[in-house]
Amino acid sequence: MTGERRYHLTLEEQCRMFRLLATMMGAAIGLSESFFLLESGEDSPRRSYVFLKIHIHLSQGHSLSSSLAKASNSFSPKVIAMIRLGEETGALARCIEALAADLEAEWNAVRDVRASLVYPLSVAMIALAAFGGLFAFLLPRMFELLRSLNAPIPPLLNLGLLSYDFLVHPLTLFALSQLALGIYLMFRKLRSRSDFELKRDQLLLELPLVGSLSLQVNAFRFASGLATMLRAGCPVLRGVKLLIPGITNRYLAHLAGLTLRDIREEGSSVSEAMRARGLFTPPFHFMLHSGEESGKTEEVLRVIASFYKSRYEETLLVIVSLLEPAVLLCLGFAVGFLALGFFLPLMNVIGRI
Template structure:
């Protein structure tokens, strides 16, 4: 377990500084301070505070957001460009990280580098937080001696992904909120309002209209078997999530997303922007073509597109052009195929892929804006239609109440 040490050091200007560090022993504290460019004067162990505990929330306290990675890349690139050593840069980044969990990970990476691993090898030990794309680009930057420029490219890529996700979420937020509101209103009516009408119609002879019988039947099931309905819904949701994590379920869901009216096009454009941007960034960083295809296939987040890229990679291994097999996969628009073909012929594939990414990012932005303005009236109609249909179903017998009373 790490112990807290109080230290007194002298910096390069001769100024005496004090502070605290967590480490297993004084030797590690001294090494860390020297890596940060300080000369240790005194290192003393602090008394432990027994009542102090660190509260962690699973799934929240141990998360590293894309924004954290983006800031890390930009600051890391700036420090390297300024002439700081790799170890000192990592030590400073670990100290000043706002996300304390991420700071611990950076410190572990620094220790691995200090023990002789390359930066890419140290990053690869944390696959949960550093993707294959991240590790491959850092490895290419190390090999080419341009790690600072590679980190800046990574920061641009991550920021682009953050922006793209934000646009998608903004498009989905309104319909999801309205859908939840509709479900709450319908559930409240079925549980509290419909039973009142059901008791009133129970003493009437005659046959109720079909819509009324359906509403009353659903209400009866909910009111008499609500615990079973909730348990069934939870179990169904759990089984659905388990199925979606399988290869078959994931493939089926990805195909379904592409076929949803309106939203399917948005999913396709988003995936194309991610594919072109990632592929372009990897090629510009010096990653070999086949490796770039494999990494891009893992990052597109859609099995339909991943299958197309796998076919492209198989064809490339056999000496085929990149675009020879793409027409067999309709998820790739003809414009993408044609531009990639031109890029391959002219030797400017990375540049044309970057242009494709920019084009589809603009398309996503335009689609989101159009959806935002279009969905508001549609959702209002859906909300009014759902509630209105139920109200009409309940009041239909009233129009024939005289005939029902005997």
């Protein structure tokens, strides 16, 4: 309906919903009744509203795939397609079970990335706040105290105060605001170009650690998602097509689209087309080719997903191990600045008294 409210479900909430739905279907509970039970036991008005809308659409005779699409815009084309595939093949329960497992694996990957970065980013924010407080409040008072004692102003402290005065000057603030506005407008103009995001994400892949992490996470999600679709009986071409919108890096998604076109036009295998286009890394191509040759593509894709999961976990550990000492080094610099710029001159003044 026009103007109908469509609430969003997070990835974690979708995992929980499909897991509970798979459990209830295993207990021979119907779809409409399952969503009624989900809605009845929900304490969140947002989630309760989504479950109620799905229940209403199911009660009106709509399929589960169309009910999900009408009730919320949270569900990706992959999710809708897998549900529709289960409805077409009569294996809906198996598709929902496979979908729940795939979404859980995807959520675990997202949670690992977030959890690994929470501590270093929190410390970095505290350090930034400490630097801001140092320059905005402590530094001017230190300067006034030393001047009242007729103590020589250390060059380091004087430089810091001059830098602070320069940054807070109205003309400097105006110039910085104009510079920020110019950068914003230039960025908006660049974003309007069709190839901007493609080139940006291509450059992102070239960055050390961050590029590797993006590549490994997308390879894990692609392999895990394709294995889940094959397990549910989805044709490989359809599976690749449905997974492309879920690739977060635009350049990798572009390569995946070219790979799909090569498979259709040239009749090559998935591994050959991926290797020709440079989608993901050689280990992915070699292992997938082995699976295609042996007829165990789904099993090999699970192995590939596990391989890249371990790789991105290792990359996360490296990033965190580099962030923590960098933040501590900045904090040490702040402490050293205080000691050299204020306390040593203050001790000299006290020593002369």
